[in-house]
Amino acid sequence: MMNIDTDAPVMVTGATGYVAGWIVKRLLDEGLTVHAAVRDPDNAEKLKYLNALAESAPGEIRYFKADLMAEGSYDEAMAGCSVVFHTASPFVLRVKDPQKDLVDPAMLGTRNVLESANRTPSVKRVVLTSSCVAIYGDNVDIDDTPDGIFTEEIWNTSSSLDHQPYAYSKTLAEKEAWKIHNQQDRWDLVVINPSFVLGPGINPFASSESFKLIKQLGDGTMKAGVPRLGLGAVDVRDLAEAHVKAAFTPGANGRNIISAHNTDFFELAQALVERYGKDYPIPRRALPKWLVWLVGPLADKTMSRKMIARNVDRPWKGDNSKAVRELGLSYRSLKETMEDFFQQMIDSGYLKGRRS
Numbered sequence: 001m002m003n004i005d006t007d008a009p010v011m012v013t014g015a016t017g018y019v020a021g022w023i024v025k026r027l028l029d030e031g032l033t034v035h036a037a038v039r040d041p042d043n044a045e046k047l048k049y050l051n052a053l054a055e056s057a058p059g060e061i062r063y064f065k066a067d068l069m070a071e072g073s074y075d076e077a078m079a080g081c082s083v084v085f086h087t088a089s090p091f092v093l094r095v096k097d098p099q100k101d102l103v104d105p106a107m108l109g110t111r112n113v114l115e116s117a118n119r120t121p122s123v124k125r126v127v128l129t130s131s132c133v134a135i136y137g138d139n140v141d142i143d144d145t146p147d148g149i150f151t152e153e154i155w156n157t158s159s160s161l162d163h164q165p166y167a168y169s170k171t172l173a174e175k176e177a178w179k180i181h182n183q184q185d186r187w188d189l190v191v192i193n194p195s196f197v198l199g200p201g202i203n204p205f206a207s208s209e210s211f212k213l214i215k216q217l218g219d220g221t222m223k224a225g226v227p228r229l230g231l232g233a234v235d236v237r238d239l240a241e242a243h244v245k246a247a248f249t250p251g252a253n254g255r256n257i258i259s260a261h262n263t264d265f266f267e268l269a270q271a272l273v274e275r276y277g278k279d280y281p282i283p284r285r286a287l288p289k290w291l292v293w294l295v296g297p298l299a300d301k302t303m304s305r306k307m308i309a310r311n312v313d314r315p316w317k318g319d320n321s322k323a324v325r326e327l328g329l330s331y332r333s334l335k336e337t338m339e340d341f342f343q344q345m346i347d348s349g350y351l352k353g354r355r356s
């Protein structure tokens, strides 16, 4: 049973982000005061979506300037808060310097936020947005699991600065969080490990990779076909619910895989065909692996031959039963998620024109 104490404020890091947007909405709808830690509180354009949420909800939003790389930067935002939602971390696949652009903000940023929690006596729980990529690096890693399925027991050991650096950054960040948590006993840590997040954003122009990848299913980039790249998928609205339940369910604990569907990139595209296939060049074919291996790296720098060899035509399977059972989650269908996401891209103009 969730018992939400609305007296104390709660803090959300990276409140301008895609995942954070729906968490903030859920918290404001509960009547909570949300301390929104953002990089630039003067960016009216970026904050207008959160302001609109606050206007129509019983809760209140207050902005605080904070950066993952600035020590002590979250102290002010955290003061008096009972719960900290730490979502901020760069989710980008194209980077020049993986150490500086991914690992440092993810890992040092997590340390920074949790050291603030250590200095803030009101904090009772930290909910950390980790990722399923802290569990696995490539789909072939499933061969090394005891039962052929990714579970909360497993850690990513295959990623590095040179190979899947985003996954590496999330693995190091989550390990750092557990290390800091285990050195104290005032606040508890509940980790959320989402698979690939999909669905409409509070900000329809979010910078998250989720937007860039799904847009390519409708803008002609992939009209020749898509690889059968196995992945897990979850709706951003269901993920927000998971975060709120993780914060306010007393027995919530440990790592929690939040993933609705064991699927692949081809199936994501097929979920759009019925409604949008006539007007948009939604890919209808799964590309053979040899072809992806041959031309993929030329078309997309994030697709190395090693990445293709270890992920394409390799199914992804995650065990989501712990969070369903312990947090009482239920999930939207893939079709609903994909259609709502794609429709938002059309309505907002993020996906321009019809190029069928």
Ligand code: NAP
Binding pocket: 013, 014, 015, 016, 017, 018, 019, 020, 038, 039, 040, 066, 067, 068, 069, 087, 088, 089, 090, 091, 105, 129, 130, 131, 132, 170, 193, 194, 195, 196, 197, 198, 206, 207, 208, 209, 210
């Ligand atoms: P997003 O929209 O790009 O959000 C990332 C957030 O991190 C933004 O609010 C960004 O702030 C903030 N941030 C980045 N660098 C920062 C820095 N140096 N200092 C302070 N804030 C910084 O991406 P998202 O998809 O919502 O990702 C949110 C979280 O979910 C991340 O931890 C990500 O690893 C995790 N996750 C995402 C997925 C997915 O499929 N989307 C799956 C699993 C886990 P600005 O707005 O100022 O840039």
